[in-house]
Amino acid sequence: MNLVVCLKQVFSTEAKIRISPDGRAVSDEGVEWVMSPYDEYALEEAIRIKEATGAGTIIAISIGPDRCTPMLRSALALGADRALHLKDPMFDSVDALGVARALAAAIRRNPCDMVLFGRMGVGMDQGVIPAMVAELLGAPMAGLVVKITVDAEKVRCVREIDGGSEVVEMALPAVVTAQKGLNEPRIANLKGIMAAKKKPLDLLTAADLGLAAPDLQDVRLVHESYELPAPRTAARLLQGDPADTARQLVQILRNEAKVI
Amino acid sequence: MGTPAVKVREGTPPADAPETEAPAGAKGSGGFLTSPVSAAGVFVREMFTPDQLDFADTARKFVDTEVLPRLDEIEHKKTVTVGDAEMLLVVQILKKSGELGLLGAEVPEEYGGLGLDKITGMLIAESMSGCPSFSTTVGAHAGIGTMPIVIFGNEEQKQRYLPLLASAEIVSCYALTEPGSGSDALSGKTRAVLNADGTHYAITGEKMFITNGAWADIGIVFAGIDGKYSAFIVDLRSPGVSRGAEEKKMGLHGSSTTSLTFDGTLVPRENLLGKPGDAATIALNILNLGRMKLGFGSLGTCKFAIDRTVAYGRERRQFGRPIIEFDMQKGKLGTMVARTYAVDALGYRVVGAIDAEIAKLPKGEGYQQAVAGVLRNFALEASILKIAGSETLHDVLDSAVKMHGGYGFVEEYHVERLARDNVIDMIYEGTNDINRMVIVDSLVRAIYGGVIGSREYMEQVDSALRTGRLEIPAVDGPLGQEVARVAAAKRAVAFAVNEMILNCGTDIKNEQQVMQAIADALIALYGMESTLARALAGRARPIPAAIARLIVHEGSQAIARLTAEVLSHVVTGGRLPAKLARLDALNRQHGAVVDTMALRTRIADSVIEAGKYNL
Numbered sequence: 010m011n012l013v014v015c016l017k018q019v020f021s022t023e024a025k026i027r028i029s030p031d032g033r034a035v036s037d038e039g040v041e042w043v044m045s046p047y048d049e050y051a052l053e054e055a056i057r058i059k060e061a062t063g064a065g066t067i068i069a070i071s072i073g074p075d076r077c078t079p080m081l082r083s084a085l086a087l088g089a090d091r092a093l094h095l096k097d098p099m100f101d102s103v104d105a106l107g108v109a110r111a112l113a114a115a116i117r118r119n120p121c122d123m124v125l126f127g128r129m130g131v132g133m134d135q136g137v138i139p140a141m142v143a144e145l146l147g148a149p150m151a152g153l154v155v156k157i158t159v160d161a162e163k164v165r166c167v168r169e170i171d172g173g174s175e176v177v178e179m180a181l182p183a184v185v186t187a188q189k190g191l192n193e194p195r196i197a198n199l200k201g202i203m204a205a206k207k208k209p210l211d212l213l214t215a216a217d218l219g220l221a222a223p224d225l226q227d228v229r230l231v232h233e234s235y236e237l238p239a240p241r242t243a244a245r246l247l248q249g250d251p252a253d254t255a256r257q258l259v260q261i262l263r264n265e266a267k268v269i
Numbered sequence: 270m271g272t273p274a275v276k277v278r279e280g281t282p283p284a285d286a287p288e289t290e291a292p293a294g295a296k297g298s299g300g301f302l303t304s305p306v307s308a309a310g311v312f313v314r315e316m317f318t319p320d321q322l323d324f325a326d327t328a329r330k331f332v333d334t335e336v337l338p339r340l341d342e343i344e345h346k347k348t349v350t351v352g353d354a355e356m357l358l359v360v361q362i363l364k365k366s367g368e369l370g371l372l373g374a375e376v377p378e379e380y381g382g383l384g385l386d387k388i389t390g391m392l393i394a395e396s397m398s399g400c401p402s403f404s405t406t407v408g409a410h411a412g413i414g415t416m417p418i419v420i421f422g423n424e425e426q427k428q429r430y431l432p433l434l435a436s437a438e439i440v441s442c443y444a445l446t447e448p449g450s451g452s453d454a455l456s457g458k459t460r461a462v463l464n465a466d467g468t469h470y471a472i473t474g475e476k477m478f479i480t481n482g483a484w485a486d487i488g489i490v491f492a493g494i495d496g497k498y499s500a501f502i503v504d505l506r507s508p509g510v511s512r513g514a515e516e517k518k519m520g521l522h523g524s525s526t527t528s529l530t531f532d533g534t535l536v537p538r539e540n541l542l543g544k545p546g547d548a549a550t551i552a553l554n555i556l557n558l559g560r561m562k563l564g565f566g567s568l569g570t571c572k573f574a575i576d577r578t579v580a581y582g583r584e585r586r587q588f589g590r591p592i593i594e595f596d597m598q599k600g601k602l603g604t605m606v607a608r609t610y611a612v613d614a615l616g617y618r619v620v621g622a623i624d625a626e627i628a629k630l631p632k633g634e635g636y637q638q639a640v641a642g643v644l645r646n647f648a649l650e651a652s653i654l655k656i657a658g659s660e661t662l663h664d665v666l667d668s669a670v671k672m673h674g675g676y677g678f679v680e681e682y683h684v685e686r687l688a689r690d691n692v693i694d695m696i697y698e699g700t701n702d703i704n705r706m707v708i709v710d711s712l713v714r715a716i717y718g719g720v721i722g723s724r725e726y727m728e729q730v731d732s733a734l735r736t737g738r739l740e741i742p743a744v745d746g747p748l749g750q751e752v753a754r755v756a757a758a759k760r761a762v763a764f765a766v767n768e769m770i771l772n773c774g775t776d777i778k779n780e781q782q783v784m785q786a787i788a789d790a791l792i793a794l795y796g797m798e799s800t801l802a803r804a805l806a807g808r809a810r811p812i813p814a815a816i817a818r819l820i821v822h823e824g825s826q827a828i829a830r831l832t833a834e835v836l837s838h839v840v841t842g843g844r845l846p847a848k849l850a851r852l853d854a855l856n857r858q859h860g861a862v863v864d865t866m867a868l869r870t871r872i873a874d875s876v877i878e879a880g881k882y883n884l
């Protein structure tokens with residue numbers, strides 16, 4: 010069974026979030042980048058499927074700048090056979106649909122039985138790309154999957170739904186997104202890390218993928234602005250009898266908080 | 270390689286010019302004492318390769334997911350059932366770490382390991398920390414229990430044992446200490462007698478305090494053959510081996526420490542490591558590795574304790590504020606962070622230099638012996654690392670416990686256990702006293718042997734001090750003052766070493782307090798120079814620069830005190846006042862007004878903001 014896993018690099022959950030001066034982006038200065046945690050489940054599942062079926066290849070794909078290389082390398086260390094790094098200045102300004110087009114183009118060139126994603130990239134939390142890719146590939150999709158069973162022609166997925174679970178069956182090729190609980194990702198083996206150096210990690214540009222400027226310049230969604238939540242201030246305890254504290258509270262609400 | 274962001278003004282004697290060719294003290298034997306202060310060629314952690322970072326990541330994740338959540342169970346020696354065998358949880362975890370390859374990093378690839386360099390081995394040791402009972406179990410198995418076979422084993426022994434050890438299918442230990450033979454490690458009474466057929470040695474004797482004693486399958490056991498102290502690979506499941514009860518220890522409760530008694534235990538002749546009489550070579554080389562690993566384990570635990578303390582101090586509020594915001598606590602935290610950074614800098618400087626030397630060796634026949642030769646040359650630096658690591662950790666944990674208030678005294682918050690566990694770091698792998706003697710011993714040998722060209726240097730220093738022409742370079746750029754201060758400190762230490770040699774001669778051995786002071790001065794010097802080099806290699810970014818300023822200042826002051834103490838003891842008669850005055854002049858000229866309090870606050874603030882040790 011041939012599998013593709015799409016990986017996104019995101020801020021480590023410990024990262025301190027800052028907004029860029031123009032307010033239109035989240036600053037990545039000094040931030041540690043990691044594989045999106047849901048993508049780890051997707052990758053782990055692909056490795057388990059390959060181990061269980063004993064055949065096929067796993068291709069890890071990511072779209073992004075140079076900093077993605079270590080993440081792809083660690084995917085190879087964990088068990089992917091090949092990595093594709095989609096890198097092109099043209100990708101910098103695309104929206105989610107542009108990313109989906111690039112991924113779909115790469116997947117079409119590497120036909121597979123199943124494409125696995127994390128349910129969303131942690132941080133931006135959009136979760137729209139898997140559905141777009143499924144649509145572009147004309148493949149069925151199951152999201153928020155917590156259990157996968159495959160055979161030669163179809164895949165059965167258990168999905169988390171409100172208050173219970175649902176079982177769906179899809180003909181292959183199909184797209185699946187991983188939810189927490191699907192598995193417990195392994196830790197890279199030191200021998201795997203060594204072996205990863207010998208596995209192919211190919212760079213592909215927009216041209217390599219047969220994508221032309223019009224495909225990528227069709228930006229329909231722009232990020233207008235970002236805002237941080239207001240900083241939490243320490244609670245203040247008002248002292249005095251009820252009438253007095255009520256008076257103080259009104260003063261504060263009117264003069265300091267300016268909400269009444 | 271990083272180049273220092275300093276410019277040396279004209280008129281500087283070549284002795285202190287940053288060089289690119291011969292990095293400071295890059296060949297060991299205390300050569301740093303007489304080399305120029307320079308960041309060039311000094312390995313720092315900022316130079317790790319992506320692979321090395323991945324290896325460390327695996328080690329750290331393994332500890333975070335498999336070990337830390339089970340610390341209490343390990344501490345109370347929980348057993349688990351695997352298949353139909355019962356084993357201790359800590360042994361099961363050891364075996365799991367073997368499956369990931371964490372125990373075979375330094376075992377050559379052809380014997381089932383990864384054949385990685387020492388930097389990586391040490392980085393893995395640093396990363397598998399914060400859990401000393403587990404770390405010591407790993408160290409006794411993969412370090413001192415395996416490396417004797419890697420370095421001194423013959424082909425057959427390597428093929429037979431190393432794959433099983435790298436995967437931890439069998440567990441090893443290292444049995445050198447005896448009830449009557451601890452620091453004087455080669456004086457053991459255990460005997461090995463060849464049988465009449467010449468096929469087996471019969472080993473008789475008792476070993477004491479053996480880590481992994483309760484569960485090891487094999488051991489590296491030391492015994493005398495006709496007065497020649499030797500090392501054997503012994504199957505501990507064979508008849509005539511008995512294991513004593515677990516010692517009731519102050520710390521490391523999750524590890525096993527027992528005696529091992531051999532009563533005519535038969536060991537096949539082919540299990541002799543090296544030749545009869547090789548014990549000293551084997552033991553000393555293995556100790557060098559073990560000492561460095563211990564230093565790096567301590568380093569990792571320092572960072573772990575800092576992280577716990579910062580997290581605790583941000584949560585815990587008293588007087589309406591998180592306690593970490595109180596100035597006194599910031600002062601402590603700043604010191605903890607700066608000293609940890611210094612151990613990091615000096616530790617990777619040592620292994621970086623070792624790997625650079627090993628990389629020059631031709632592969633093939635005799636390679637491992639040549640590696641052992643390199644390790645031997647770094648005995649002095651290995652001892653510095655062991656002492657600096659274990660004693661810095663001691664101080665860091667002392668502060669960590671206190672900053673936790675009453676909660677630092679109870680089990681739940683980890684630091685209580687770490688503080689108990691750390692005590693043994695200052696006792697095993699050679700007590701820190703013995704390691705201080707190793708430092709001075711190695712230096713004196715290197716000086717007498719002309720290994721580090723220090724005679725001429727010391728004469729230069731002596732005459733410079735006499736004439737008052739100190740020839741300390743003036744250096745521009747960030748940390749220029751610190752470069753000059755380290756150069757001055759080197760001269761002060763060289764001066765004191767010279768006086769020690771001139772006045773004590775061969776009697777040094779009986780002047781152990783002098784040796785201790787000289788060792789402490791060398792430790793301070795190596796720490797401050799390495800810290801400075803690391804800060805310079807990183808283009809003197811603000812926090813590393815603040816740390817370098819603090820460490821150089823504190824080191825200079827310690828050196829001023831220690832060298833004066835040495836002189837006051839060894840220089841006799843009327844010559845003392847003049848000599849002390851020279852030392853004073855040196856210290857005065859290169860003293861500096863440094864606001865150490867502000868530096869500590871600054872360092873602490875950056876770590877508090879990051880929420881963890883982030884350097």
Ligand SMILES: Cc1cc2nc3c(=O)[nH]c(=O)nc-3n(C[C@H](O)[C@H](O)[C@H](O)COP(=O)(O)OP(=O)(O)OC[C@H]3O[C@@H](n4cnc5c(N)ncnc54)[C@H](O)[C@@H]3O)c2cc1C
Nearest residue numbers: 443444445446451452478479480526696697698699700702
């Ligand atoms: C938990 C634990 C685990 C251990 N694991 C192992 C192991 O796996 N394998 C193994 O072989 N050993 C092991 N040891 C033994 C350990 O290495 C020794 O305890 C250590 O070397 C000190 O020896 P000793 O206890 O006999 O102390 P001693 O040598 O009796 O020392 C007592 C004191 O005298 C000082 N002293 C000794 N000689 C001198 C001198 N010449 N000059 C000045 N001062 C001196 C020492 O510094 C020390 O302060 C372990 C010990 C412990 C407690």
Ligand SMILES: Cc1cc2nc3c(=O)[nH]c(=O)nc-3n(C[C@H](O)[C@H](O)[C@H](O)COP(=O)(O)OP(=O)(O)OC[C@H]3O[C@@H](n4cnc5c(N)ncnc54)[C@H](O)[C@@H]3O)c2cc1C
Nearest residue numbers: 585586587588592595596597598671672673674675676678
């Ligand atoms: C074994 C044991 C027995 C005890 N017995 C008793 C008992 O019998 N009766 C009883 O009432 N209590 C008892 N205690 C409680 C003990 O008195 C407290 O633990 C102690 O007062 C410290 O308080 P804390 O633990 O809340 O630490 P915290 O007050 O939270 O202090 C944590 C750290 O912050 C520092 N800190 C706090 N405030 C400031 C500040 N303003 N400026 C700078 N630094 C600051 C502290 O010095 C400390 O380093 C006991 C505790 C233990 C562990």
